[in-house]
Amino acid sequence: MATETQTGLSGHVRGVTVTTLACLAGVGASVAAAVVVGTSPEAASDTRALAFLVAAVVGQYPLLKAIGVDVSDFGAKDHLYVAFMTFTLWFISFAILLTTGATV
Numbered sequence: 001m002a003t004e005t006q007t008g009l010s011g012h013v014r015g016v017t018v019t020t021l022a023c024l025a026g027v028g029a030s031v032a033a034a035v036v037v038g039t040s041p042e043a044a045s046d047t048r049a050l051a052f053l054v055a056a057v058v059g060q061y062p063l064l065k066a067i068g069v070d071v072s073d074f075g076a077k078d079h080l081y082v083a084f085m086t087f088t089l090w091f092i093s094f095a096i097l098l099t100t101g102a103t104v
Helices: 011-037 041-045 048-067 076-100
Strands: none
Touching: 011 048, 011 076, 041 076, 048 076
16 A cells, blocks of 8 residues: 555546546537538538637646646646547537437
8 A cells, every 4th residue: 555645636537537538529510510500411511610620639638627627737748638539529420410310
């Protein structure tokens, strides 16, 4: 047993938390974009959907701080990871919503 007291999240929990939040933010941004922009063929070229992606990426950092993740020690690799995972899940989810023409 370690005699030190830990502050914050362990490395594994931190990684899982960041990944989970990035994925959920991407899916949430795609659903929000589908609600506002729509799922018609014309919606695929509407750049307003990108605003939801940007808001999801930027909005994660206050949530991560609130959860207890120390984002001050994030490097460029961590920021790119958050942006990439959010973009990937947004892209896949929004593409599925557009191709199926689902009503949201």
